Amino acid sequence: MQQFLDKLSAPWPWYIAGIIIGLIVPALLIIGNKTFGISSNLRHICAACFPANIPFFKYNWKKEFWNLFFVVGIIIGAFIATQYLSNPNDLVIDANLKSTLNELNVTDLKHLLPNDLFSFNALTTPRGFILMVIGGFLVGFGTRYANGCTSGHAIMGLANLQWPSLVATICFMLGGFIMTNFILPFILQLK
Amino acid sequence: MSTINTPKQQDEMLDDTSAYINHSEKSESTLSLLKYTIVGIIFGIVFVKAEIISWFRIQEMFRLESFHMYGIIGTAVTVGIISVAIIKKFSIKTISGENIVIVKKKFSKGQIFGGLLFGLGWAMTGACPGPLFAQIGAGIGSIIVVIGSALAGTWTYGLLKEKLPH
Known part of the structure; x- marks a missing residue:
């Protein structure tokens, strides 16, 4: 039993995670005719809380309430994994990334997210503010403009062989490559 | 899979927005909705245990330093x-006996412009929308600010939608 728990607490390999995430697609379809997609929840929250008479937020969001139940599950699951199955060791990070981040004064390399960039304290630094506030804005604006995120397009859309989802996925990756390799190094220098 | 045969019917199934993704005609009780919470819990555990919610894993992906995220996706x-394919081939129905509906995605230029903008944000925050919620569950309270900004982004898109190229 202890051995099993130790194994569960170590980081899970990609193929286990990939299989389980892939199975969420048929699971949602079969238990309730639901299509996998998370970014829609941001819209439902806007529609429920701040519709402001904008046509885009006038729809029957209550019909999509199931998706908020799904998101609450994600929060609970992450809590359980962190409280009871937490990895006792430090995060393993690629050596190249480590040295690049060291040069850019990102020093917390032990946690899932670096404290230097993502915390209430970091919000008062220019680089922390840019990553958290502007980065978050781009996630919310971009996913809705693209009509879906990694789950709706890259996983659900590709699972159903939809070429618009392939276009979206390629653009997600392209945007990420540009940011990480060409823009982020400059943002991280703004201390 | 529902029987959608004629092109016209297929067109009607094209969804203007993939936000409407409940294709069940039946309304469900709160108790029944808890089954989605259970699927969500499994998803949340995987997010944390496979370190998908880690900013470092996303940087490694975009710097081509690790296979991990590519393997998962x-x-x-x-x-x-x-x-x-199996659901379509065997016309598998939902547990309540409905035909399963999978709506096609309609192309718009938004998938290019919005996709690029989301990609920039994904690399900055190190998280797409699912992991943002998981980070809250993992106890990183400051991420509520990132989610607040993401809501502001979605709201701004709703405001400007008609003025943007699609």
């Missing part, structure tokens, strides 16, 4: 393709 897509 590639496996998930493969399992998804096989699952959807």
